Amino acid sequence: MNESTARQIVLAARPHGKPKLTDFRLEEIAIPMPASGEVLLEVQYLSLDPYMRGRMDDRNFLAEYGVEGVGDVMFGETVARVIASNHPDYAEGDIVLAQTGWRTHALSDGARLKKLDPAVAPITTRLGVLGMPGFSAYSGLRLIGKPQPGETVVVAAASGPVGSLVGQLAKIAGTRAVGIVGGPAKCAFVKDELRFDAAVDHRAADFPAKLAAACPNGIDVYFENVGGAVWQAVLPLLNNFARVPVCGLIAHYNETGSGECADRLPATMREILSKSLTLRGFIFNEFAGLLYAEFLREVGAGVADGIIRYREDIVNGLEKAPEAFIGMLDGHNFGKVIVRVGV
């Protein structure tokens, strides 16, 4: 690669089940030149997020959302630096939140850029705790979970950017916070660093019994990030009138629809009816107009004061993005996965 070369990662093939490295391809192209009204961005950090798995299929599991064509650059949110500007609102050196996708350089007409002030918070936080995942945690818990003091809130994928904030906000709301994670190191982090009341390892053989022991008064709010076996262990523990914000179902993202999952719908519906449960799915942008400013103010202050903690799992080099993404779907990440692209 030389200085006038940009790199990008495209979808090389649609995965069947778990993605493989050969489903991605690294390409080199000439760095594009900005036309009038455009800026040229140099990507500093790329966010890797579970939703990207749905964009690799020919039909996204999030029915309303798009997919990549084979050969298209993978979609993704980034923090980038303006390195040339023919746009009146942006100057060279500006740092912006952008949707450039998995690449080192991109052109933008400015329409979907958000200027960031690096003095307010470390810029990587705008991809994690103060970004889309953090807002998903904040809005889903506040508007659907509605935790009340003394209640028990349970969240899975609890060391990741969504789950870690859910548990910490649940503590701030005066509830008992229980995190479900994979492995002892993540259990220790969630309990000791994030100060949840309890952490349970979903990979342990006696996981359902351990979860029940960690929730002696049942579960009032289950923030659903995972689905699968974790949901099956949670369901019998839900209290009457429990609320379940359904944020993600990562245990199912690699499923091929060929019947891996037994149909437990009748039993689930019986629980919903008999316990007057509320299950409500949401996509974060539904709530952006309602409380995004409040989120940035409140969680931003908590992060600045150190009351709200976060962990980032930073991977060096755009070429490492496919491996890091595949690893995240298997729980190999420890914290918000961010690729350092060009810093």
Ligand SMILES: NC(=O)c1ccc[n+]([C@@H]2O[C@H](COP(=O)([O-])OP(=O)(O)OC[C@H]3O[C@@H](n4cnc5c(N)ncnc54)[C@H](OP(=O)(O)O)[C@@H]3O)[C@@H](O)[C@H]2O)c1
């Ligand atoms: N609705 C929305 O608007 C919205 C927005 C953002 C994110 N989400 C969803 O929220 C969830 C969490 O996202 P995130 O960015 O915070 O991800 P993350 O926690 O950084 O990464 C995903 C984690 O999921 C866990 N996991 C994977 N497969 C699992 C399984 N079969 N059973 C149990 N846990 C499993 C792994 O953690 P362990 O090692 O601890 O198991 C893995 O590290 C995802 O489902 C995502 O799609 C939804």
